[in-house]
Amino acid sequence: MKITVLGAGYMGTAMAVVAQQRGHEVRLWGTWLDDDLIEACERKAPHPRLKLVVDLPTYRSARLAEALAGAELVIHGVNSDGAVPVMTRAAPALPDVPILSVSKGFLESGSGRMDRLDLVVSEKVGRPLRFVHAAGPAKAMEIARGVLTWMTFAGPDAVVCRDAMNGGHMHIGVTDDLAGAEACSALKNAYATGLGLWDGLVGVDAHNARAACFTQSIVEMRAIVHAAGGRDETVYGSPGVGDLHVTGAGGRNRAFGERVGRGQRASVVAAEMAAENLLTEGYAAIATAHRFARERGVTGTPLLDALHAIVWQDAPVRETLAELRLSV
Amino acid sequence: MKITVLGAGYMGTAMAVVAQQRGHEVRLWGTWLDDDLIEACERKAPHPRLKLVVDLPTYRSARLAEALAGAELVIHGVNSDGAVPVMTRAAPALPDVPILSVSKGFLESGSGRMDRLDLVVSEKVGRPLRFVHAAGPAKAMEIARGVLTWMTFAGPDAVVCRDAMNGGHMHIGVTDDLAGAEACSALKNAYATGLGLWDGLVGVDAHNARAACFTQSIVEMRAIVHAAGGRDETVYGSPGVGDLHVTGAGGRNRAFGERVGRGQRASVVAAEMAAENLLTEGYAAIATAHRFARERGVTGTPLLDALHAIVWQDAPVRETLAELRLSV
Numbered sequence: 001m002k003i004t005v006l007g008a009g010y011m012g013t014a015m016a017v018v019a020q021q022r023g024h025e026v027r028l029w030g031t032w033l034d035d036d037l038i039e040a041c042e043r044k045a046p047h048p049r050l051k052l053v054v055d056l057p058t059y060r061s062a063r064l065a066e067a068l069a070g071a072e073l074v075i076h077g078v079n080s081d082g083a084v085p086v087m088t089r090a091a092p093a094l095p096d097v098p099i100l101s102v103s104k105g106f107l108e109s110g111s112g113r114m115d116r117l118d119l120v121v122s123e124k125v126g127r128p129l130r131f132v133h134a135a136g137p138a139k140a141m142e143i144a145r146g147v148l149t150w151m152t153f154a155g156p157d158a159v160v161c162r163d164a165m166n167g168g169h170m171h172i173g174v175t176d177d178l179a180g181a182e183a184c185s186a187l188k189n190a191y192a193t194g195l196g197l198w199d200g201l202v203g204v205d206a207h208n209a210r211a212a213c214f215t216q217s218i219v220e221m222r223a224i225v226h227a228a229g230g231r232d233e234t235v236y237g238s239p240g241v242g243d244l245h246v247t248g249a250g251g252r253n254r255a256f257g258e259r260v261g262r263g264q265r266a267s268v269v270a271a272e273m274a275a276e277n278l279l280t281e282g283y284a285a286i287a288t289a290h291r292f293a294r295e296r297g298v299t300g301t302p303l304l305d306a307l308h309a310i311v312w313q314d315a316p317v318r319e320t321l322a323e324l325r326l327s328v
Numbered sequence: 329m330k331i332t333v334l335g336a337g338y339m340g341t342a343m344a345v346v347a348q349q350r351g352h353e354v355r356l357w358g359t360w361l362d363d364d365l366i367e368a369c370e371r372k373a374p375h376p377r378l379k380l381v382v383d384l385p386t387y388r389s390a391r392l393a394e395a396l397a398g399a400e401l402v403i404h405g406v407n408s409d410g411a412v413p414v415m416t417r418a419a420p421a422l423p424d425v426p427i428l429s430v431s432k433g434f435l436e437s438g439s440g441r442m443d444r445l446d447l448v449v450s451e452k453v454g455r456p457l458r459f460v461h462a463a464g465p466a467k468a469m470e471i472a473r474g475v476l477t478w479m480t481f482a483g484p485d486a487v488v489c490r491d492a493m494n495g496g497h498m499h500i501g502v503t504d505d506l507a508g509a510e511a512c513s514a515l516k517n518a519y520a521t522g523l524g525l526w527d528g529l530v531g532v533d534a535h536n537a538r539a540a541c542f543t544q545s546i547v548e549m550r551a552i553v554h555a556a557g558g559r560d561e562t563v564y565g566s567p568g569v570g571d572l573h574v575t576g577a578g579g580r581n582r583a584f585g586e587r588v589g590r591g592q593r594a595s596v597v598a599a600e601m602a603a604e605n606l607l608t609e610g611y612a613a614i615a616t617a618h619r620f621a622r623e624r625g626v627t628g629t630p631l632l633d634a635l636h637a638i639v640w641q642d643a644p645v646r647e648t649l650a651e652l653r654l655s656v
Contacts, residue, residue, distance in 0.1 A: 137539030148530065150540035150654055171540065173656030202476065207574045211465030212478035212499065215570035222564075236550075236564050238656075242543035245573075246535045326478055328501030328566075 001025070001164055004071040006086055008034040008041070008058070010049050010140035011102045012077020016056055017144050018165055019075065029059040029067035031078060031086055050144050065093035072097055073164055076131075079281065080105030083117055084124045091125045098157035100165075102134045104185035105281060106288045114292040116182045116228070118155075132161045135181040135239035137246035143170070150238045154181035173238065180230020183292075184239035187224055190289040191217040192247035193282035194307045196254035200261020201317055212326060213303070217244060219327045220301045224289070227296040253282030263318075266311040286311050300327060329353070329492055332399040334414055336362040336369070336386070338377050338468035339430045340405020344384055345472050346493055347403065357387040357395035359406060359414055378472050393421035400425055401492055404459075407609065408433030411445055412452045419453045426485035428493075430462045432513040433609060434616045442620040444510045444556070446483075460489045463509040463567035465574035471498070478566045482509035501566065508558020511620075512567035515552060518617040519545040520575035521610035522635045524582035528589020529645055540654060541631070545572060547655045548629045552617070555624040581610030591646075594639040614639050628655060 001024045005016040008030035019026045030038035040048050041058045059067035068074070068090060078086045080103045087094075107120040118131035136151035143149055150171045153161045158174040166172040175181060198213040199206075221244070222235045234240060247253060256279065259269045273279040290308040293301055306324050309315035329352045333344040336358035347354045358366035368376050369386045387395035396402070396418060406414045408431045415422075435448040446459035464479035471477055478499045481489045486502040494500040503509060523541055530537040549572070550563045562568060575581060584607065587597045601607040618636040621629055634652050637643035 137536050137543070139535050142534060142536045147534045147536050148540055149536040150543060150656060152656070171654045171656045206470060206475045207467050207577055208465050208470045208475050208477040210577070211570045211574035212476055212566070214573045215465070215478060215566045218564060218569055232560070232564075236546060236560075236569075238540070238543045241546055241564075241569060242539045245542045246539035249535055249538070326499045328478060328480070328499045 001072045002070050003027070003073045003075060003164070004029060004067050005075040005077055006067075006090065007031060007077035007079075007082070008037045008047075009077065009079070011138075012075065013037070013047055013050050013054055014140035014144040015075050015077055015100075015102060015134075015165075017050075017052075017054060018170055020056060022165060022167060024164065026056050027059060027067050027071075028054070028056045029064060030061060031082060032061040033082075035060065050141060052144060064090055068093040068095065071095055073161065074099045076101035076103060079103055080107060080117055083107065083121050087121045087125055087129070091127075094129075096130070098130045098132050098155075098160055100132045100134055100153065100161045102138075104189060105285060106186045106292050113295050114288050116179065117186075118178065118182065130157050131155055131178070132157050133178055133181045133185065134161075135185045135234075135243065137238060137242040139246065139251075150242060152181060152234075152238045154178045154234075154239070175234060177231045177234045179228050180225050180234030181239045183225045183228040183230050184221060184234055184243060186285065186292070187221045187289050188240070188243045188247050189253055189280070189282040189285035190304065190307065191221065191244055192251070192253045193257040193286060193311070194303060195244075195248035196257025197261040197307065197310065197317070198257070198321070199254075200258035201321060214244070214248065216303045216326050217248075220304055223300050224293050224296075224298050227293065227298045252278055252280040256280065256283060260310060261317055265314050267314055270311075283311065302327070329400045330398050331355070331401045331403060331492070332357060332395050333403040333405055334395075334418065335359060335405035335407075335410070336365045336375075337405065337407070339466075340403065341365070341375055341378055341382060342468035342472040343403050343405055343428075343430060343462075343493075345378075345380075345382060346498055348384060350493060350495060352492065354384050355387060355395050355399075356382070356384045357392060358389060359410060360389040361410075363388065378469060380472060392418055396421040396423065399423055401489065402427045404429035404431060407431055408435060408445055411435065411449050415449045415453055415457070419455075422457075424458070426458045426460050426483075426488050428460045428462055428481065428489045430466075432517060433613060434514045434620050441623050442616050444507065445514075446506065446510065458485050459483055459506070460485050461506055461509045461513065462489075463513045463562075463571065465566060465570040467574065467579075478570060480509060480562075480566045482506045482562075482567070503562060505559045505562045507556050508553045508562030509567045511553045511556040511558050512549060512562055512571060514613065514620070515549050515617050516568070516571045516575050517581055517608075517610040517613035518632065518635065519549065519572055520579070520581045521585040521614060521639070522631060523572075523576035524585025525589040525635065525638065525645065526585070526649070527582075528586035529649060542572070542576065544631045544654050548632055551626050551628050552621050552624075555621065555626045580606055580608040581613075584608065584611060588638060589645055593642050595642055598639075611639065630655070
């Protein structure tokens with residue numbers, strides 16, 4: 001197949017590498033923020049983030065229409081902030097093909113409510129796009145270097161996307177529960193930050209407490225996924241349990257949480273990490289997940305409420321978590 | 329309440345400490361294997377395993393009837409191997425009260441099939457005992473030193489037990505799904521060993537692969553719990569997801585698995601660990617879980633099948649896991 005990958009960051013490039021391994025004709029397009037990444041690829045230097053040489057036809061941001069011409073599958077590898085700007089620019093040149101999206105997060109719709117990325121992007125573009133959401137525990141570095149990975153593709157066109165990408169180290173399942181899969185992906189960044197925060201407070205040797213927080217996260221993710229129209233099985237499979245496991249185990253979402261959990265004020269940590277360009281999706285994800293849940297009248301999310309108070313309102317960590325009632 | 333704790337090892341003693349904190353009148357009885365532990369308690373030295381001074385009336389093994397006299401609640405803190413020998417000796421002196429059991433594992437019933445511990449012990453004793461199973465992520469050392477812990481008590485008398493032990497750092501939920509809770513507790517030792525084994529093979533930086541194994545474990549635990557007559561919600565709560573999280577994160581089950589995963593023959597590792605008295609329940613749990621599943625005609629447990637082949641039949645780790653098909 002002819003596959004065009006939009007976004008030359010971690011995940012876009014990793015998915016491009018996989019698509020190439022499957023024998024497809026792959027083009028890698030970089031956004032206006034990806035110039036240094038594309039430039040490195042052009043001179044056959046290692047990709048600055050993935051640290052490996054990517055031998056693919058690359059397109060700088062101005063050549064978007066050219067990159068999309070004749071594509072039979074589009075992979076959307078832009079982060080959630082970039083989804084609307086990129087897809088509205090892409091729309092005039094976008095063929096009517098499935099769009100496999102690795103973006104994780106809720107966005108604000110025209111009505112002012114937080115909603116699923118596929119719905120909001122389709123609304124902004126002005127026509128329904130054929131989004132397939134790629135969920136599941138999948139660190140880009142590991143996908144690119146061939147570590148066994150279990151992903152779940154969700155949506156009406158999931159099978160086509162699975163057939164294009166499945167094989168080798170990539171074990172890909174499919175589901176029609178697009179709502180559940182997208183919600184899991186958006187929520188896991190928030191709860192992974194929460195796991196880090198909790199561990200920063202209780203210490204890594206407090207295994208019972210860490211497991212309690214993991215269990216509580218799954219209980220709350222299920223409640224919010226239900227409100228989003230998703231199903232239990234998605235929460236309990238690779239999009240939910242699996243992805244929270246991998247995201248909670250490390251990375252920058254977790255690092256932010258740990259610093260706050262050890263007692264630093266969230267606003268200070270966020271400012272410092274933002275200055276170093278290290279602030280991650282988990283920070284914003286707590287606000288959007290909290291808003292998504294509130295707008296749908298979800299109750300029974302005491303952990304998310306506590307995270308929101310700590311991270312966005314500088315509530316004291318120890319006192320706030322001490323008052324938390326688990327859903328035992 | 330008057331509470332008698334049977335078994336003065338890690339978990340029995342930790343539960344005795346909690347019961348004492350709740351204001352109960354607690355007696356701690358040691359089995360014929362616990363003499364050194366009881367002796368340390370008698371002279372107010374730190375408990376040799378929990379490393380803290382336990383200030384409770386203690387009873388050596390010969391004083392079993394005396395320890396049980398007048399008990400309003402019994403806590404069964406003996407491991408699964410000791411359950412039948414201890415309870416058959418206790419039976420003549422055992423009042424008709426709830427028995428809160430922390431033992432994890434399946435046992436062989438009179439029919440020759442593997443079955444739940446409560447059913448097999450009641451069968452051997454010759455009358456139905458009022459077992460309540462204490463499930464959930466609960467390391468004894470952490471319970472004893474006051475780390476926040478989420479347990480789930482399961483059975484008809486669960487509420488009485490919860491009311492006796494709940495409070496402070498102990499967050500205790502209840503369920504009537506005794507079958508599901510016992511199965512989860514028995515299975516998580518097997519799968520935690522599997523997680524260690526997998527990590528030994530793929531390395532700790534292979535987060536995608538580790539999350540895939542965690543997800544697969546939950547899928548298989550659900551299938552086996554169903555066959556045991558248990559319910560989904562138990563698998564996805566603290567007895568399943570939560571307990572696998574804590575057990576998979578560390579401990580001796582995991583250590584055994586890691587050594588095998590790095591390529592040492594399972595029979596050699598088991599012999600060496602047994603010689604040092606370090607071999608844990610996970611080793612046997614893989615065999616009993618596998619047998620329990622087979623006897624009930626459960627299919628779709630490729631990970632458990634692979635673990636069984638590797639650990640009990642010295643199948644080669646890398647080749648066996650390479651052939652594993654995840655339930656994507």
